[in-house]
Amino acid sequence: MDLRQLRYFVTIVEVGSFSKAAHRLRVAQPALSQHVRNMEQDLGVELLFRNPQGVRPTEAGETLVRHARLILGQMEVAREAVRGGMSEPSGEVRFGMPGTISQMLCVPLISEARRRYPKVKLRVAEAMSGFVLDWLREGKIDLGILYRTVNDRGLVARRVLTEDLCLIGSALTPSPDAPEAGPVPFSQVAELTLILPSPGHGLRELIEERALSEGVRLSTVIDIDTYGQIKLLVEGGLGYAILPEAAVKREVSEGRLRAWPVGVPVLTRDLHIVCPSDRPLSNAVRAIDALAHATLVRLVQEGAWGARLIAPEDDTDSAA
Template structure:
């Protein structure tokens, strides 16, 4: 059934006259009459009858208006509804963040989105990069920020920033000697606590050490950031982390962090999405907010150790 003819029929029913309806619609009365006749042919029924005062609906015409009227109004409202959703997106988006990124911008991301897009619901799931990647591929997440992830047939990645890596040591005295100038070579001379090999940060450190033929003394392997930091605070080992992961401990004096040199090491932060997953407008809004936050953090690089990907 032709939607336009239904709309014309509704206008004729409201006006009670072909001539009045034609004037309101801005079309010639004969053309309007032809469209009504074609609608009657589609239905196989007479829908209006003419009389001296105009036109009236037949019982069949009245039934058509009652049944089709709400549908026509809903269809006519779709463009406006889509524009409203574009301006104020709604729905659920689930994003995976590593602990470092959560410390860096998690709260600011959620509060900013809530203020700008109150109808948008954002779920944040946090875990080490390897786990977050598994959740993304498995469909649990809509998007994620990963450390040093590569493009694959199942995952699309786009660089956002790079985080400088710091040698993190206990704030108190230790039973082992700490290097005066932390370099890659000095990492082989101190006990370390690191994530397991499943995760991007560990792979970055191991690759750099292997390239320089440095054997690391890894005493503890843990995949929780809080326990990793507790091990270092307790004076059991040192670790390698991006500065945002230890900001509160640095302020409290329980940890020290010095930039690694010779060479500098970085972990690349990439925006990752499932390659075959359709991108919704809500996801586009979240991506824009993430890019805006990272652009500001890059400008404040001295504070957070976040740099442009090209500078890593």
């Protein structure tokens, strides 16, 4: 095996098909298929399950792709070290973040990254925080944003800001149980039909921890794992969500949703930028990491994000 074959294999696994990988890599599809067959013959194992819908890795393929990502990342760092670490950031950076963050951060981050680092290809993937955490652990992304601290020796986190969470309800089809005004006691929130991410995601865990601390049970929960669908269901009057006000700023201004503070004490969550600690970071990853932090700070300082910055000396949480 060589580095080119490893890069091809990682891309095939990431996109889930030979045809898509061939398009991304600009390599003929038969050549890619032959590379994989050669790797399977060399290793004596099957690396991919093949079906009409595409491909997915076998257990051996999963093992190979984890090691391949490490090797390719270390190779990029080695190149930079040989050049004295002063080379212009270049290469691909994969950044995962929840949808409530993406709608605020994605456009300004990509715009500034293109201006400052034209040789960096920034790929942003949007998912619930639980999936982002899995991607970080599996090496599928280089950076992630999480709403919780995790005890993982392979990850390190930096707290950036804290934001208040609100009860979100429909303004178009208001329910008789809608609060008259905020802040809404959490005991009252727990009695409502809540539309939340499924168990295992950061927001759900935060809400369940609050319920436990107050000695109440969540009455009715509808599990939905995409923020866009959560907001649509709330707008349709099917229940309530608990989200930061920034995540529904547009819908509130358009008269589609309403937001009430939750407390007392106020329900808050912290935002962390997370990166791996068990593998070297390229110049490109470090550059985007710093740029993401600076962009978040700027959005808060300009009032575009209703949150509070965490002072560096208070940044003690770590995922390590």
